[in-house]
Amino acid sequence: MSGPDISVVICVYTEDRWEDILAAVSSVRAQAYPALETLLVVDHNEALLDRLTKEYKEAADVRVLANAGPRGLSAGRNTGIAASCGEVVAFLDDDAVAERDWLRHFAAGYADPRVMAVGGRTEPIWASGRRPDWFPEEFDWVVGCTYRGLPDGRVEVRNVLGGNASFRRTAFDFAGGFATGIGRDGDRLPLGCEETELCIRLTQARPDTVLLIDDRAVIHHRVPEPREHFRYFRTRTYAEGLSKALVARSVGAGKGLESERRYTTRVLPAGVARGLRDAVLARRGGAGRAGAIVAGVLTAAGGYVVGSVRVRRGGVTYSVAGIEGEPHGEGGSR
Numbered sequence: 001m002s003g004p005d006i007s008v009v010i011c012v013y014t015e016d017r018w019e020d021i022l023a024a025v026s027s028v029r030a031q032a033y034p035a036l037e038t039l040l041v042v043d044h045n046e047a048l049l050d051r052l053t054k055e056y057k058e059a060a061d062v063r064v065l066a067n068a069g070p071r072g073l074s075a076g077r078n079t080g081i082a083a084s085c086g087e088v089v090a091f092l093d094d095d096a097v098a099e100r101d102w103l104r105h106f107a108a109g110y111a112d113p114r115v116m117a118v119g120g121r122t123e124p125i126w127a128s129g130r131r132p133d134w135f136p137e138e139f140d141w142v143v144g145c146t147y148r149g150l151p152d153g154r155v156e157v158r159n160v161l162g163g164n165a166s167f168r169r170t171a172f173d174f175a176g177g178f179a180t181g182i183g184r185d186g187d188r189l190p191l192g193c194e195e196t197e198l199c200i201r202l203t204q205a206r207p208d209t210v211l212l213i214d215d216r217a218v219i220h221h222r223v224p225e226p227r228e229h230f231r232y233f234r235t236r237t238y239a240e241g242l243s244k245a246l247v248a249r250s251v252g253a254g255k256g257l258e259s260e261r262r263y264t265t266r267v268l269p270a271g272v273a274r275g276l277r278d279a280v281l282a283r284r285g286g287a288g289r290a291g292a293i294v295a296g297v298l299t300a301a302g303g304y305v306v307g308s309v310r311v312r313r314g315g316v317t318y319s320v321a322g323i324e325g326e327p328h329g330e331g332g333s334r
Contacts, residue, residue: 006086008039009039010039010040025062027102028098032104039062040063040065041065043073088107095222115212117199118166119166119212125220125223141161149266158200163219164219174202175205177198245305
């Protein structure tokens with residue numbers, strides 16, 4: 001099959017997701033466009049590292065690695081990139097499964113040599129079996145999924161979404177790896193935006209770069225029961241504001257908040273209007289969705305303000321490493 005060789009990196013951190021991890025790997029092995037390899041990067045969990053090593057000791061297509069950097073998702077991804085052999089490196093969440101044509105659609109996007117990243121569509125699998133009535137589709141990013149407001153089809157975007165994304169290997173030569181200090185760190189505060197910061201940094205380093213989302217490259221992402229509640233919604237939106245402050249510090253507020261301005265001025269007001277309309281028509285959850293959108297905006301804005309103050313005072317730092325482990329640059333308040 002013609003096209004680039006693709007390495008798939010799955011970052012894992014807890015044995016609580018054991019069955020999910022096995023399902024994720026199985027979905028990669030079942031791809032119509034075969035992966036060159038699957039790399040499981042274990043984030044500072046010796047018991048899980050040993051268990052996965054034993055599970056896949058006979059598998060020539062699966063490699064189990066320890067995160068070679070500091071604890072967290074960004075360093076885990078950088079470890080996987082450094083160890084990968086493919087022309088393209090794809091990332092799959094450890095609690096998601098990919099549809100059979102996932103990698104085929106990724107591979108097709110790289111026919112254009114300007115394309116440095118291709119992302120896909122992530123659909124939620126709600127633990128309760130259905131979306132909570134109050135949960136607005138405009139905020140599906142809170143649970144790591146594609147949200148209302150993203151364009152349909154195969155389109156050019158500012159950034160891909162990290163749990164369902166791929167990058168040309170040379171992209172990391174231009175821009176370095178994922179920044180540590182921005183993204184997730186196990187079960188701690190659910191920060192994010194590390195893929196946003198990388199994508200903007202990449203386009204700054206190479207202005208002719210094209211980044212795509214192809215909504216035919218589909219994965220299904222498990223949403224555990226605690227994340228179906230407003231408490232998590234509030235925590236995650238606040239953390240997003242904190243993360244956005246770091247992104248703005250790294251790449252500038254102009255690019256760092258470019259897509260967010262359209263989202264908050266067009267997509268979210270339309271969502272509030274739909275919710276209020278549904279409330280007037282006595283449709284279930286309408287008022288709750290409208291209220292959640294307003295609450296989400298206010299909480300994220302509060303996080304951004306707090307994050308901006310922390311950055312200016314030197315309370316938060318981040319760093320960007322070259323994929324081979326040499327410093328590519330660093331940031332933070334000085």
